[in-house]
Amino acid sequence: MTGTLSRRELLASTARTALAGVALSVPTLLTQARWATAASAQTSPTVTADFEAMVAAINGVPDDDPGVAPVAAWIIAEFDKALPPLPNGSPSAAVAAVLDAYALQAGGAPTFSTADTAGRHAALRAMVLDPDPSIRQLANQVLPFSSFAYWGDVVLGEPAVPGGPRPPQWDVAGYLGPSHGRLDTFQDGSPSGFAPMTDFDA
Numbered sequence: 001m002t003g004t005l006s007r008r009e010l011l012a013s014t015a016r017t018a019l020a021g022v023a024l025s026v027p028t029l030l031t032q033a034r035w036a037t038a039a040s041a042q043t044s045p046t047v048t049a050d051f052e053a054m055v056a057a058i059n060g061v062p063d064d065d066p067g068v069a070p071v072a073a074w075i076i077a078e079f080d081k082a083l084p085p086l087p088n089g090s091p092s093a094a095v096a097a098v099l100d101a102y103a104l105q106a107g108g109a110p111t112f113s114t115a116d117t118a119g120r121h122a123a124l125r126a127m128v129l130d131p132d133p134s135i136r137q138l139a140n141q142v143l144p145f146s147s148f149a150y151w152g153d154v155v156l157g158e159p160a161v162p163g164g165p166r167p168p169q170w171d172v173a174g175y176l177g178p179s180h181g182r183l184d185t186f187q188d189g190s191p192s193g194f195a196p197m198t199d200f201d202a
Contacts, residue, residue, distance in 0.1 A: 029134035030086060030094035038097030039089030049113035050096040051076050057120035058146040059169075067169040070155040075146065098138060102126050 029035060051072035056063045076092040083091035099112035106126045107119030115123065127139035153160040153167060160166060162179050170177060 029098075029132075029138065030083070030091055035094045035097050036086055036088065038101070039086055039091075039094035042089060042093035042096050046111065046113070047076065047090070047093050047096040048072060050099050050111060051092065053113040053115070053120060054099060054124075054142060055146050055150055057117060057124065058143055059150045061150075061169075061172075065169070067150055067155070067167055071146070071149045074154050075142075075149055095138065095142070098127070098135070099123065 030039070052063060052068050055061075055068050055072045055075070056065060059065075059068075061068065079092045079095060080090050085091070086094060096112070100110070102123035103109045103112040103115040103119055106122035107115050109115035109119050112120060112123060124139060124143065127135050128143070130136055130139070149155075150169060151173070155167060156165055158165075160178050162177060164177075166177050
């Protein structure tokens with residue numbers, strides 16, 4: 001049976017799958033006394049600043065890049081929806097606390113957002129190489145998730161369509177955006193009933 005799945009639904013489904021990996025091991029990490037206490041001390045602006053710094057560092061763009069703030073806000077919302085709530089603080093606040101701790105450890109900056117680019121990269125590298133598998137799992141989710149969200153169309157509110165609104169980072173990358181103008185070439189020589197693109201809206 002063939003269903004209809006929009007790109008946005010596919011994207012959301014992929015995001016949920018990615019975050020499911022976090023949900024398997026990260027809750028134990030984030031509820032440890034060290035991170036739970038640090039999360040309760042975070043404020044919404046400091047969490048936002050850390051996530052914006054993370055998106056900028058991972059994608060190699062300046063902090064004031066127009067795609068950074070909306071992507072960071074989307075990632076924060078997804079983390080807080082996908083991960084179990086904490087008694088005092090949000091899951092994203094605990095993630096920010098981890099980022100801050102590794103920024104301090106790796107480069108001496110008091111928070112991830114106040115570290116320079118080299119310090120941010122050093123903090124992320126330290127997380128990826130940490131002997132604690134929960135820290136590694138967290139790092140191995142925020143790295144691809146931040147890139148996935150930055151270069152995708154998640155912040156548009158609607159799936160990108162040919163000629164429609166587009167994220168500003170697509171212009172930077174020279175990406176022309178979605179196009180279904182070659183649908184016939186996907187079907188040439190295919191078995192009867194094969195319709196590779198018809199499961200996607202617009």
